Amino acid sequence: MPVLSKAARESGRTENVFQYADESAFLEHFITKPIYEWFSGWDQKVIEEMKLQEEPFYAYDAFAYRRSDHMYIPSSDCFEFLDTQDSDIMDGTDEHILYEKMIVLDQDNYCKVRKYIIENPIITIDKRREMSLELADNPAAKEAFQFAYEEITDDFYPCPCCGWTMIHGKYGYNCHSTHCIDITPEFSESDKISCSNSTLFRLKKGIMRYFAAPGKLELEIATYCDKKKIQYALWPQMDRYDVEIRFSDGELWEIDAKAYHNPIALRTKIQNDNGFPAGDYAKGFFVIPDEYVQNQRNYTAIINRILTGQNNVKCVTLRSLKMEINRKEESLYEKK
Numbered sequence: 051m052p053v054l055s056k057a058a059r060e061s062g063r064t065e066n067v068f069q070y071a072d073e074s075a076f077l078e079h080f081i082t083k084p085i086y087e088w089f090s091g092w093d094q095k096v097i098e099e100m101k102l103q104e105e106p107f108y109a110y111d112a113f114a115y116r117r118s119d120h121m122y123i124p125s126s127d128c129f130e131f132l133d134t135q136d137s138d139i140m141d142g143t144d145e146h147i148l149y150e151k152m153i154v155l156d157q158d159n160y161c162k163v164r165k166y167i168i169e170n171p172i173i174t175i176d177k178r179r180e181m182s183l184e185l186a187d188n189p190a191a192k193e194a195f196q197f198a199y200e201e202i203t204d205d206f207y208p209c210p211c212c213g214w215t216m217i218h219g220k221y222g223y224n225c226h227s228t229h230c231i232d233i234t235p236e237f238s239e240s241d242k243i244s245c246s247n248s249t250l251f252r253l254k255k256g257i258m259r260y261f262a263a264p265g266k267l268e269l270e271i272a273t274y275c276d277k278k279k280i281q282y283a284l285w286p287q288m289d290r291y292d293v294e295i296r297f298s299d300g301e302l303w304e305i306d307a308k309a310y311h312n313p314i315a316l317r318t319k320i321q322n323d324n325g326f327p328a329g330d331y332a333k334g335f336f337v338i339p340d341e342y343v344q345n346q347r348n349y350t351a352i353i354n355r356i357l358t359g360q361n362n363v364k365c366v367t368l369r370s371l372k373m374e375i376n377r378k379e380e381s382l383y384e385k386k
């Protein structure tokens with residue numbers, strides 16, 4: 051963030067560097083505070099002149115929580131910010147390796163494995179055997195499936211938010227995202243699952259985060275199309291889009307499901323990707339879960355403001371997408 055050091059110089063705040071010279075003082079003063087608070091005490095005029103409020107980093111919440119005296123864990127805002135700083139899936143990580151294994155599969159097996167992963171964050175050894183057998187004819191698909199999972203070695207609670215594992219670690223309970231902890235009430239001892247009685251597998255953490263969590267939204271859209279008897283395809287054209295809807299008059303809509311809680315993170319991501327993938331579609335949608343707008347009513351407006359070059363593309367909630375689908379269906383019905 052070179053703009054920060056420039057702003058610091060101009061506001062005469064360079065003494066900060068010495069004040070927070072050691073790492074723990076820095077963490078205490080910055081990392082646990084929302085980004086806009088980093089600038090409290092700065093000359094307001096400088097903040098306005100630098101247009102800091104318009105910088106993509108300005109709207110992020112704290113990057114870490116304090117879990118105990120000297121222990122901090124990264125927040126979901128931190129992960130979303132990192133996402134915007136690099137390509138979606140980083141080299142050498144489990145999610146990247148899985149992506150490489152998946153992308154060579156034919157469309158049918160690709161969908162089969164990906165759908166299974168999204169729907170089954172935790173599986174028993176019997177279910178693992180069953181699916182391996184089902185994929186026996188396609189060793190590459192079987193390998194991708196098996197790679198996605200790891201054996202669970204700690205007692206856990208099934209996460210009520212995402213279906214993955216809440217495990218007690220050094221810093222308290224944690225799931226794949228701190229978001230799960232934020233919205234989960236207390237656990238009752240009876241929900242706890244012990245690993246000593248049975249062999250269970252779960253998705254590897256990065257795979258849960260990058261494949262399964264956003265995938266729920268994709269499957270919800272697919273289920274809705276099923277219900278309405280509308281033709282659709284999941285991850286068409288080797289994953290160029292997430293869902294493709296084809297109406298009975300041949301009109302094509304492409305959908306990119308997005309699971310960023312922070313609209314600024316999504317906005318940066320879209321800008322880094324140069325907008326919605328080009329193609330021969332009538333409409334394109336970035337779709338977000340309904341609950342994301344509960345506390346941020348202007349979420350879709352923040353995104354739509356930057357989609358000016360693509361008139362047939364917009365960001366909507368799942369609920370609005372369903373309404374758009376219904377309107378389109380009604381217009382088709384009237385024409386008949």
Ligand SMILES: [Zn+2]
Binds near residue numbers: 210212214225226227
């Ligand atoms: Zn969870």
